[in-house]
Amino acid sequence: MPELPEVETIKRQVAPQLEAMTVEESASHPSAKFSQACELVGANLGTMRRRGKFLILPTDDERELVLHLGMTGKVRITTQLTEDKYCRAWWKLRNPKDQNEIFLEFSDVRRFGRIKVVDRGRYETLPTLHSMGPEPFDATLTADSFWKNLKRSNRKIKTQLLSQKPIAGVGNIYADEALWIAKINPKVTQIGQKRAGHLLDALKKVLQKGIDNGGTTLKDYRDADGNKGTNQRQLMVYGRSGEPCLLCGTELTSAQIDARTTTWCKNCQKR
DNA sequence: CCCAACTCCTGGGCGC
């Protein structure tokens, strides 16, 4: 499940190869989730950026290609179209300087991913992106602003983190890891200012470590070069239900919180 | 506006 570190890793790999390329040809899966891909033909590409778990590729005609990898989405750049029954869209790109030709491919087994082409900055059709909270490493995100944003909702803290509103880019893995580090029970609905600060520190720490390790590969995730990340070796709680807490030895608990498997230590993360 | 419930998808793991 690509979260911020996985999407950031992919962005860093492909952004330099796409810049200034011209879209010559495109094809996509017929589903409305992917079919807008073809609207990009004729455009010249700018610099890809990441916002939360979304990849955004601006064009010189004031539009943007918006990609979301969902659960099993993969992005790669090739010199020849890959034979792949799960390829949901591809774009043939030409470099106007040296006439070199490459393909940008979007593959997604489970089709939870999405491809949109929008006018620049117009994200009304992408509600999560439209109301996305601050980037974790943005200077405007402080312990105080984070705490004030969390206070506005009375939903469980785990649910709030996954909503993308208090902070962008956090998914199930990094949410559980950060809550464990900050010693916060995932079911609490309100936390104090000081604990909010600890949680923000923990989130930044686990996300930065995830980026440094090239992402977490549990099963499906691969970077744009087809390689696995190594952050799965660093996980403290995710996927370790029933195993001992690495801090106190207590058997880790797991339960569904708003239909998401959540793992935590009942001793270290008391209500 | 907020929120809860439901939906989308398919490979892989499991029990029998």
Place this chain on the structure above:
DNA sequence: TGCGCCCAGGAGTTGG
């Protein structure tokens, strides 16, 4: 070996 069942879960949609 193979069948049926269930699981993984981010974000869009819908209705209250």
